[in-house]
Amino acid sequence: MTRAGRLSVGIVGAGHVGPVIGAALAGAGHALVGVTAGSDPDRTAAVLPGVAVMEPPELVRAAQLVVIAVPHDQLPGLVSGLAELGAWQPGQLVLHTDPAYGTDVLEPAVRSGAIPLAVHPAISFTGTTLDLRQLQASYAAVTAPAMVLPIAQALAVELGCEPVVIEEADRPAYAEAIATASEFARSIVGQATGILRGIGVENPGGYLSALVSSTFDRALREASSPDPLSPPDLG
Structure with a gap:
């Protein structure tokens, strides 16, 4: 019930x-x-x-x-x-x-x-x-x-x-932000995995998983702070 x-x-x-x-x-x-x-x-x-x-x-x-x-x-x-x-x-x-x-x-x-x-x-x-x-x-x-x-x-x-x-009037702008984030993420990951696959890296998605996740996490943290984004440390 x-x-x-x-x-x-x-x-x-x-x-x-x-x-x-x-x-x-x-x-x-x-x-x-x-x-x-x-x-x-x-x-x-x-x-x-x-x-x-x-x-x-x-x-x-x-x-x-x-x-x-x-x-x-x-x-x-x-x-x-x-x-x-x-x-x-x-x-x-x-x-x-x-x-x-x-x-x-x-x-x-x-x-x-x-x-x-x-x-x-x-x-x-x-x-x-x-x-x-x-x-x-x-x-x-x-x-x-x-x-x-x-x-x-x-x-x-x-x-x-x-x-x-x-607000009602802001829903189109909100949807644009959601679409931009989603499409950008898919596009970048697709390009990077395609390059790795082209040079013979097996399971390119798995290879990039930790890098992509940590980079996006850092970018999101920095976007929530008043400081401008800095390039990720890949070294």
């Missing part, structure tokens, strides 16, 4: 993010009512064992908290489509995980009385239970109307994250 104050949760989106968010919320004591179908049902079942697979309208009508974790370009159409079907419920919490959108994208659900929340955990999801440990050491961008902002912050904490408030 669900503990007092806990929510019934439906997960719309069974990619790398949705099932992990569901598992984290279940670990915090919330009750999962279902998840929508995805392209990798075995992976979803491994992260959310025993959780029912449901159609989106049915799932939305059954949940007090709906978590939407779908690709960026699908989010507006999904929200408005469910509104046209009359799926959104008054007083229902609707949370999406997209970094670029605030809560304006949830307006079709709000018109039906739903409460909009935007929470983006700043990690690179693998879609496995390994992500649950990453969440415990991460931050999450939260955006919500002032009256319900504490709810968004509390849910971020239950995921294991430290919440950081991002």
Whole structure:
């Protein structure tokens, strides 16, 4: 049974993010009512064992908290489509995980009385239970109307994250920062491993692992200090 104050949760989106968010919320004591179908049902079942697979309208009508974790370009159409079907419920919490959108994208659900929340955990999801440990050491961008902002912050904490408030108007800039960091890291590592592979180094990713991790850790520490970045000591 669900503990007092806990929510019934439906997960719309069974990619790398949705099932992990569901598992984290279940670990915090919330009750999962279902998840929508995805392209990798075995992976979803491994992260959310025993959780029912449901159609989106049915799932939305059954949940007090709906978590939407779908690709960026699908989010507006999904929200408005469910509104046209009359799926959104008054007083229902609707949370999406997209970094670029605030809560304006949830307006079709709000018109039906739903409460909009935007929470983006700043990690690179693998879609496995390994992500649950990453969440415990991460931050999450939260955006919500002032009256319900504490709810968004509390849910971020239950995921294991430290919440950081991002204003609605600042979500595009926030998303740009996230994309820049992610794409830069992948690009640089890809170039370096390609060079090492070209000169015959076996397992170039493993070879660079400690160097890359320690260099990024140092850069992040220095970025948090008032002193300018200095070149890493590779000697």
